[in-house]
Structures are given as C-alpha cells and as structure tokens.
Amino acid sequence: MNLKGLADVKTASLPPVHKWSPPFxxxxxxxxxxxxxxxxxGGKIKRPAMVTMFSRILWLEDNAYFLVTPVEKVRIQVEDAPFLVTEWQWIETEQGPAIEFTTLTNDVLVLGKDCDLWMEEFDSEERPYISMRYGMKALVGRNVFYGIAENIVPVETVQxxxxxxxxxxxxxxxxQDE
Structure with a gap:
C-alpha cells in the first residue's frame, strides 16, 4: 500500500477519506x-504512531473495512470494533456535564455531542459501544465501562x-427496567 504523503498528516487531523474513490x-x-x-x-504492530496513522485512513463500506489512500483501497479484517475506548473523564459543555472518551488511536469524542452509546451483543456477551466517524464504532474498554458505571442514574429514553x-x-x- 502506498502511504506516501500520509506521514505529513498530523495525528489530530483526519484526511478526507470520504472524498477519495480509489480502485479496490x-x-x-x-x-x-x-x-x-x-x-x-501474524505480528502485532507495536508502534502506536503506525496504528494511529492507519486508523485515520480506515473506511467502512458495505460492512467491510478498508484502508484507503487517494490511489488505493485494500480490505482488512476487523473482529469486533475497529476502535477501543481506553480513557474517559468528565468535562463541562454548554449542554452540561459530559463524558469525554479517548480511544487507543487518540480520537477524542464527547458523549452526546460527537458520539452516542449503546449496548450490543458480541460473542454471547453484552458490550458497550460508541459511534465513530463514517458509521464505525468503538468498543468501550472494560475498565472505562466500570468507571462510567459508577455514574449510572435513572433515565428514560425512547427505548x-x-x-x-x-x-x-x-x-x-x-x-432497561423489567
């Protein structure tokens, strides 16, 4: 895969993969x-900067995941969610207190503004997920979920x-109440 020029992309910015239409x-x-x-x-990528760079060019299309550059598109495999939430904290927003999530690949999202949260079954287990860019999702890590679970309150939603x-x-x- 030709990654020339992607090294110039800052970690915090996202390349415009939604505008690229390279051939498969x-x-x-x-x-x-x-x-x-x-x-x-077969070998774990041990350089966090490399994983972060790849995550910036990740694309979901027809339930398949691709790494996309302006000239190439290659399919990869994802076992569950392509992103993992590893940290959280409370922050103050105009809408009131909010949970800020950080992923393993340094994406920062605010629950209720940048993402939503839901429970979904994976491998016979209910797991928490948040929404990510381009229709992708992130698994909320177990340690993060236990941390935010201390803040559970009664709620009422359309569900x-x-x-x-x-x-x-x-x-x-x-x-849900029974």
Missing amino acids: CGDMDLVIKANGDWVHE GKGVGLISAGKHYLLM
Whole structure:
C-alpha cells in the first residue's frame, strides 16, 4: 500500500477519506483484534504512531473495512470494533456535564455531542459501544465501562425506562427496567 504523503498528516487531523474513490486493490493481511490489537502478517504492530496513522485512513463500506489512500483501497479484517475506548473523564459543555472518551488511536469524542452509546451483543456477551466517524464504532474498554458505571442514574429514553448515563444533556439507557 502506498502511504506516501500520509506521514505529513498530523495525528489530530483526519484526511478526507470520504472524498477519495480509489480502485479496490485486494486484501491486506491485517486484522484488528477484538482486544484492540492491530496484527499485520501474524505480528502485532507495536508502534502506536503506525496504528494511529492507519486508523485515520480506515473506511467502512458495505460492512467491510478498508484502508484507503487517494490511489488505493485494500480490505482488512476487523473482529469486533475497529476502535477501543481506553480513557474517559468528565468535562463541562454548554449542554452540561459530559463524558469525554479517548480511544487507543487518540480520537477524542464527547458523549452526546460527537458520539452516542449503546449496548450490543458480541460473542454471547453484552458490550458497550460508541459511534465513530463514517458509521464505525468503538468498543468501550472494560475498565472505562466500570468507571462510567459508577455514574449510572435513572433515565428514560425512547427505548424505555431504566438506568444509564446522562452526558451533554442526552440520556443513554444501559439497562432497561423489567
């Protein structure tokens, strides 16, 4: 894959992959594991900057994941979610207190403003996810979920009543009343 020029892209910025329409060039032996590891040809990518760079050119199309440059598009495999939330903190927003999430690849998202939260089954287990760019999602790491679970309050949403979180004025149902 030709990555020339991508090294100039700052970590905090995102290249305009949504504007690129390169031809499909085949499959790449790259797997994003369910635990957040990026594995290329059987070996874990150990350079965080490389993983972050690849994450910036990740694209979801027809339930398949691709790395996209202006001239190439290669398919990769994703076991669960391509992103993993590893940190969180409370911040103050115009809409009130909000949870700020940070992913393993240094994406920063505010729950209720930049992303939403839901529970979904994966491998016979209910897991928390947040929405990401281009229709992708991030798994909320277990340690992060336990941390935010200490802030669960009664909520009511269109899905029903139960307990969940309130962030930036939005209610998120995590467990419905029976």
